[in-house]
Amino acid sequence: MRLSNHFLRSGRRTDNGKRILRLGLMAALVLGALAAARGPLGQALAQAGAAVDWWVVAGGGAPSTGGTVTVNDTLGQPIIGPSSGGTVSLAAGYWYPGSGPTAVSLLSFAAVPRDAAILLTWETANEVDNLGFSLYRAESPAGPLARLNNELIPTLVPSGSPFGAVYEWLDEVGLVPGQLYYYWLEDVDIYGHTTLHGPVEATIPLPQLPALHVRLIRMEYQDLGGANYALQAALSIVDPDNAIVPKARVAVQWTLPDGTTRDGQGMTPAKGTVAFKLQTRLVGTFQLCVTGVVRDGYTYDPLQNVETCHSLAVP
Numbered sequence: 001m002r003l004s005n006h007f008l009r010s011g012r013r014t015d016n017g018k019r020i021l022r023l024g025l026m027a028a029l030v031l032g033a034l035a036a037a038r039g040p041l042g043q044a045l046a047q048a049g050a051a052v053d054w055w056v057v058a059g060g061g062a063p064s065t066g067g068t069v070t071v072n073d074t075l076g077q078p079i080i081g082p083s084s085g086g087t088v089s090l091a092a093g094y095w096y097p098g099s100g101p102t103a104v105s106l107l108s109f110a111a112v113p114r115d116a117a118i119l120l121t122w123e124t125a126n127e128v129d130n131l132g133f134s135l136y137r138a139e140s141p142a143g144p145l146a147r148l149n150n151e152l153i154p155t156l157v158p159s160g161s162p163f164g165a166v167y168e169w170l171d172e173v174g175l176v177p178g179q180l181y182y183y184w185l186e187d188v189d190i191y192g193h194t195t196l197h198g199p200v201e202a203t204i205p206l207p208q209l210p211a212l213h214v215r216l217i218r219m220e221y222q223d224l225g226g227a228n229y230a231l232q233a234a235l236s237i238v239d240p241d242n243a244i245v246p247k248a249r250v251a252v253q254w255t256l257p258d259g260t261t262r263d264g265q266g267m268t269p270a271k272g273t274v275a276f277k278l279q280t281r282l283v284g285t286f287q288l289c290v291t292g293v294v295r296d297g298y299t300y301d302p303l304q305n306v307e308t309c310h311s312l313a314v315p
Contacts (some may be wrong), residue, residue, distance in 0.1 A: 004172045103189035107164065111183045111202035117172035118202045122185055125165030127157045129189045135169055136184040141199060147182060152188060177204045210240050212248060213295050213304035218287060219312040224279075229314050231278040234290045237268050239298070244272025251292040252276055257284025257314075263291075280314075287311045 066167040103126040112119050120135060132152035136145040137150045148171060156165035175181070184198035217235045224230055246268050254276075266274040276288065289309035293300040302308055 006138060012107055050120045061079075067243055088197060091225065103128055103193060103195060104187040105164070106185070106187075106197055109185050109200055110198045111181070113204050114170070116175065116177070116204060117170050117185075118182055118204065119174065120169040120171060120185075121167065122197075123166045124157070126162060126164050127155055127187075129159075129191065130155045130157065131188050131190050133167065134186040134188065135171075136186065137171065138182045138184075138199075139179065141182055141277055175204055178206045179203065180213075209297060209299045211301035211304060212237050212245055213241060213301055213306070214293070214308060215242065215306050216291050217288065217290075217309050217310035218308050219286070221286075221312060221314050227281050229280055229283070231280065231286055231312065231314065232275055233310065234273050234275045235279075235290065236273045237293055238272070244268075245295060245298070246270045246272055248274075248293055248295040248298075250274050250290060253289050253291050254278055255287040255289070256280065257282050257286065283314050285313050 012141070017072075040086045064263050104127050107125050109121040109122040110120070114120075122133075124130075132154045133149075134152060137148055138145050147151040148169070153167065154168065156167065157163065165263050171181075182200055182201050183198040184196055186196050215236045215238045217233060219231065219233045221232070222230045234254070235250070235252075237245050237250060239245050247266045250266050250268065252264045252266075254264065262278065264276045264278075266276055268274045278286070280286075287309055290302075290305070
């Protein structure tokens, strides 16, 4: 250093002086370049060769390359957040993870049947630059997806607000009871970026039909003489309000004293009581059981029957 200073002051040109001056200039250039490239010690500069796998938000930004730096949370101006291990700090303008900023932080998304429709609800924790939402429906998880809303469902969160909102949408067009439907929610930010959430699923239950049941079974027999007997059973079919139901097709089965069975069918008339007859030479206990009831617009619930089988001894 003394020789270099002396050389500069005196203006003398020596070989040793030239060599020392050249080495000094080269060292200064190298150190300056390293300092400019690395920035402040312990700090990674976006888009300056640092291995940082984040999206830069401030100033427009773009994804950098690499993936050796991990940030634990969202960093926004003018905060500086430490990376994992605490060895590197990132200046403001980075987002975690490396896929870019998410417009919406979704707390829940659900689909539930409501009468002949399906109610879609979703709640957000926060919405960053969110413009609105779209909803999609399909009959298979693989699609195709059909958009439900003609226009974007607008966000309810004012720009810059640190909170979210609750949303509802009633899907009531073109639904078939018993069909399983899949739904997706898409958020759209002010830059045109979209994120798809879902699917969730729901089914509109089939209509609950009123149930028919057997209210009464009466049995009697008549001695025809000559060891011949005529048996008759009459029964009534009613609805949940115990009102007589005509045009119900009723199936029954007779069990004879010798263990054999005979099947019979009939339809309830306007007065609601259908009769079944059997002629036999056997004596002993006869039993008649209702095995089925069919009527359009109704179901049959044998658990509601006052009685399902009735027995009679002959003679």
